[in-house]
Amino acid sequence: MKLGFSKADEAFRSECAAWLQAQMAGPFADIRGIPNLVSKIERRREWEQELAAHKWSCIGWPEQWGGRGATLAQQVIFAEEYARAGAPGRINHIGVELAGPTILAFGTEEQKARFLPGIAAGTAIWCQGYSEPNAGSDLANVRTKARLEGEEWVVNGQKVWTSLAHFSDWIFVIARSQEGSKGPKGLTFLMMEMDQPGIEVRPIRQMNGEAEFNETFLTDARCPADSLIGTPGDGWRVAMGLLAFERGVSTLAQQMGFRNELDGILAAARANGKDRDPVIRQRVAEAEIGLRLMRYGALRMLSNADHSAIDGAALTYKIQWATWRRNLGELAMDVLGQDGEIAPGAEYEWPMLPNLFLFSRSDTIYGGTNQIQRNLIAERGLGLPKEPRGDL
Known part of the structure; x- marks a missing residue:
């Protein structure tokens, strides 16, 4: 449409x-x-x-x-x-859709001249240093520390689930720069080169056989003092602005990818006769309806004049698509039956469908679990009282 x-x-x-x-x-x-x-x-x-x-x-x-x-x-x-x-x-999705827009919105002219040309040229690949072992969905709980020594920031800590870090040239890192600070206060947003002695990357093998995610260890890793976006201690505002960009135009491309997956399921159902099963037909119809609703929601998000702010539509989008795609992966396996047990990469007419099932299990976890997303919707979208939290 x-x-x-x-x-x-x-x-x-x-x-x-x-x-x-x-x-x-x-x-x-x-x-x-x-x-x-x-x-x-x-x-x-x-x-x-x-x-x-x-x-x-x-x-x-x-x-x-x-x-x-x-x-x-x-x-x-x-x-x-x-x-x-x-x-x-x-x-370079992270560079083009996240780092670049964030630099354009929050960076100085000097920083734009320093970072943007490489991203635009496709010669500087970026990754994201947000999540940590004890600060995944609860991003405000980050423990990685940054201190200013002369003309350099020195960073120590561990990041996890850093997509494509083992292929990346740059990483943006959220680190705690104010001693004794808690929650979203005292965080700083830094741009760091990956190729340095203080950064070690260890790939994480996933259940679908791939290793897209990584652990990233920072031990006295360094970047110039002027590599921070915003001001020291203002990292939370920049980080939230970046997450708003994540709910931007790229959501439409994501949905077209979903369209291709659903079409693959339909082709498989027609080929093996599952399209005559009334339960499968109903689930396919529900998937089609859900996909169209996501498109309308994405267009609603894009109609917001301030693309650096997270509105109600953006708050609900992650849980909407993640739950929908998890269900789509289950539908794919029910349509394929035993044929779905063939590993991706084998001689198979729809090789992306078994992989879809395996990977979609992670969709409701990374980028904020469904449980955390519900808290965000309740607290930020509906204004309900915040969940009691222990001392950070």
Whole structure:
């Protein structure tokens, strides 16, 4: 469904769709439809740089920083056509969709000149240093510490679930810089190079056989004093602004990926006759309804003029899509039956569906568990009393 797009927007759709389809059918056909983020990393680095060379990497950014100054409608269109073409997941999603917009919103002009060109060019891959072993969904409980020594920040601590850290060039880190501070107070937002003696990355093997996530250990890791975004102790405000960007245009591309998965389930059901099962038919209908509702919710989020703030629609989106996709993974296995036990990568007509089931179990955990999301909705969205908490 196309909502409110002008003739000029549809002309833009034709332009980007033609380019993407040509790339996925031609020079980058070998990475088309890859269902994970860790396969063929070097080819995907080349893809990032190809996007940048044609100014498709970060189209919503200002032209001076490598973007196209694209309208919101054009960004939505590109996100949809990107997924429709079967283009691979962006290995620099964190840089393009999170770090870049955060620097544009909160960084100085000097910081923009320092960090943005590499992201836009696809030569600087970023990862996110938020979660810790005792501060996952409860991000305000971070224990990683940063102290200012002369012209450098010195950082010590451990981050976990850092996606693609083992391939990344940069990391942004939330660290506690004020001794004795608790909760969201006293946190600082730092930009750090990964290639230094003080940072060690250990991949975490997942149950689907991949290793997208990592543990990241920081031992006297360093970055220049002017590498912080905002001011010392103001990191929580910047971190929350970044999470608002996470609920931005990229949600439409995510939903197109979901569309491809649901279409794969439908194709499997038609092939093995499960489409005649009334219970399966009902569950497919519920999945279709849920997907359309997510699209409307995403468009509602994008209609908010302040994209650095988390409104009610943004508060509910994570639990909505995570629960929906977990159920989709279960539906995929029920449609496939015993065929779903074949490991991803085997000779199989729908290789992404077993992987979908295995990976979707994590969707309700990372980025804030469903339980924590309910607390956020209750406290921040509905204004209910906060849950009693012990001393941090």
